[in-house]
Amino acid sequence: MAILEVENFSVSFKQYKAGLKQIHNQVISSLDLTLEAGKILAIVGASGSGKSLLAHAILGILPGNARTSGTIKYQGEILTPARQKALRGKEIAxxxxxxxYLDPLMQVGKQVRTSVKISEDAVGVQRKVFERYQLKQETESMYPFQLSGGMARRVLLSTAMVSGANVIIADEPTPGLDPVxxxxxxxxxxEFADIGSAVMFITHDIDSALRIADHIAVFYAGTTVEIAPVENFTNKGEELRHPYTKALWRALPQNDFIPIAGTMPHPSELPTGCLFAPRCPLATPECNEEKPQMRDVRDGMVRCIHAN
Known part of the structure; x- marks a missing residue:
C-alpha cells in the first residue's frame, strides 16, 4: 500500500549573480517515487544527486530561497506546508x-520522550526502547557529548521508533561505522519496515542498500533514472535497465571496477535531453531532444528510451 508518493517533483534555488541578476538553479527535476508500508526503498546516487534534498523537501525544511513544483502526497492527500509541520516528527520521522541533530543542552532521555505520543507513558516508552537498543537506563540522564558515536546513533533511532511514524527517512545513517x-x-x-512503516533509506553505498532494501531508486543529477528490485543487482547487471545504473554497478570494486567516464552535470549546466546522455555509450541524437519519461520495464521503472 502506497503511503507517500512523489510525482513529477522539482526543486530549484533562487540565486543572484553579478549585477543582481536573478537565476534559478534546478537541483531536482521531474522526480518520481513511491514509499509503501512495510517496504524499504533505498535511494542511491553520487554526492549532489539530490538524495538528501528530497528528504528535506518531504519534511518541509528546505531553505527559504527554494522553489518547488509537482506534488508530494501522504496517504493520498497533498502534503501542504501546514500538513508537513503537523506531521513532522510524528507521522513522518x-x-x-x-x-x-541532538540538542546539546538537553538530556537524551528527555529528547526521546518529546517524540512519544501524548496518550502514552513517555518515560516508560523511552526506557523500553532504550532497553531494546541496549542503552543502559543511566544513559537517559546523559547529554549528547557524553555518548559514543554508536550510542548517539541508537538514541536517534530511538527517537524515530517511539514516534510510531508511518514514514521513516534514514538519511545516510551508517557512514564511518565499523562493520559490526x-x-x-x-x-x-x-525493523522499522518489519513493524509496518514505509522506509526511505538514503545512502551512497549500494552494498548496504542490498542488505536491507526491497527496491533501489537510482538518482542522477537530481532525478530518478531507475527503480529496480534488489534482485536485479547481480552478476554483470544484465537485469538492470538504465545505462547509468549498469555503469554504477560495474564500477564497484567487487565487480569490474570500471570507472564511469565524465562527470555529473552541475545544476546550472543541465543538458536539454537525457541528463546522462553526454556520458552514455548508447546515446543517439534522439536522447538530446527531450528528457525521457519514467516508464515501466520488466517489473521496474526507468527513464531511458533505449531500455527494454
Whole structure:
C-alpha cells in the first residue's frame, strides 16, 4: 500500500549573480517515487544527486530561497506546508546523518520522550526502547557529548521508533561505522519496515542498500533514472535497465571496477535531453531532444528510451 508518493517533483534555488541578476538553479527535476508500508526503498546516487534534498523537501525544511513544483502526497492527500509541520516528527520521522541533530543542552532521555505520543507513558516508552537498543537506563540522564558515536546513533533511532511514524527517512545513517556497528544499524532500520512503516533509506553505498532494501531508486543529477528490485543487482547487471545504473554497478570494486567516464552535470549546466546522455555509450541524437519519461520495464521503472 502506497503511503507517500512523489510525482513529477522539482526543486530549484533562487540565486543572484553579478549585477543582481536573478537565476534559478534546478537541483531536482521531474522526480518520481513511491514509499509503501512495510517496504524499504533505498535511494542511491553520487554526492549532489539530490538524495538528501528530497528528504528535506518531504519534511518541509528546505531553505527559504527554494522553489518547488509537482506534488508530494501522504496517504493520498497533498502534503501542504501546514500538513508537513503537523506531521513532522510524528507521522513522518527523520533518522538524520549527523548526531549534531541532538540538542546539546538537553538530556537524551528527555529528547526521546518529546517524540512519544501524548496518550502514552513517555518515560516508560523511552526506557523500553532504550532497553531494546541496549542503552543502559543511566544513559537517559546523559547529554549528547557524553555518548559514543554508536550510542548517539541508537538514541536517534530511538527517537524515530517511539514516534510510531508511518514514514521513516534514514538519511545516510551508517557512514564511518565499523562493520559490526553498521550491521546493527542496518538491522535497526530494517525493523522499522518489519513493524509496518514505509522506509526511505538514503545512502551512497549500494552494498548496504542490498542488505536491507526491497527496491533501489537510482538518482542522477537530481532525478530518478531507475527503480529496480534488489534482485536485479547481480552478476554483470544484465537485469538492470538504465545505462547509468549498469555503469554504477560495474564500477564497484567487487565487480569490474570500471570507472564511469565524465562527470555529473552541475545544476546550472543541465543538458536539454537525457541528463546522462553526454556520458552514455548508447546515446543517439534522439536522447538530446527531450528528457525521457519514467516508464515501466520488466517489473521496474526507468527513464531511458533505449531500455527494454
Amino acid at each position: 527523520l533518522v538524520p546523518q549527523s548526531v549534531n 556497528v553498521m550491521k546493527e544499524a542496518l538491522q535497526n532500520i530494517r
